[in-house]
Amino acid sequence: ENRTFTMLKPDAVEKGHIGGILEQINASGFRIVAMKLTQMTKHDAETFYAVHNERPFFGELVEFMTRGPIVAAVLEKENAVEDFRTLIGATNPAEAAEGTIRKKFATSVGENAVHGSDSEENAAIEAAFHFSGREMF
Numbered sequence: 001e002n003r004t005f006t007m008l009k010p011d012a013v014e015k016g017h018i019g020g021i022l023e024q025i026n027a028s029g030f031r032i033v034a035m036k037l038t039q040m041t042k043h044d045a046e047t048f049y050a051v052h053n054e055r056p057f058f059g060e061l062v063e064f065m066t067r068g069p070i071v072a073a074v075l076e077k078e079n080a081v082e083d084f085r086t087l088i089g090a091t092n093p094a095e096a097a098e099g100t101i102r103k104k105f106a107t108s109v110g111e112n113a114v115h116g117s118d119s120e121e122n123a124a125i126e127a128a129f130h131f132s133g134r135e136m137f
């Protein structure tokens with residue numbers, strides 16, 4: 001079993017898609033081991049996305065990710081990181097496969113409904129960014 005970290009982004013929360021997305025996550029065999037509704041500060045988003053700070057969309061990304069609450073969660077499953085990225089689909093929903101979470105719930109390449117960690121190492125870093133040890137089960 002390994003773990004991945006996800007956020008249901010502000011666009012998904014605003015549109016009332018928390019339930020629909022969590023249902024698909026559960027149906028795909030992921031166990032929720034940590035979860036909360038929270039809002040990132042500008043400093044949080046700049047830190048979380050520091051790897052993208054040279055990209056032209058960085059300002060837009062920080063603005064978007066801080067504009068409202070998100071659902072942060074840690075998910076457990078065999079092969080969690082890779083399987084979750086398959087479940088969410090391509091970054092740009094226009095290119096996401098049929099049936100994926102981004103295909104169903106995302107709006108655009110920026111407002112793409114969900115985050116999924118890109119490696120086990122980053123999953124652990126991102127989980128620790130949002131949760132204390134006592135909040136993970």
Ligand code: GTP
Nearest residue numbers: 057060061090091109110111112114115116117118
């Ligand atoms: P995450 O799971 O959120 O990390 O997405 P990803 O791994 O599929 O994409 P990546 O890490 O390359 O980009 C991180 C996030 O930046 C994306 O999910 C988008 O929200 C945002 N992003 C990426 N490319 C663009 C872009 O061209 N324009 C805008 N506005 N946002 C972008």
Ligand code: MG
Nearest residue numbers: 115116117118
């Ligand atoms: Mg990424």
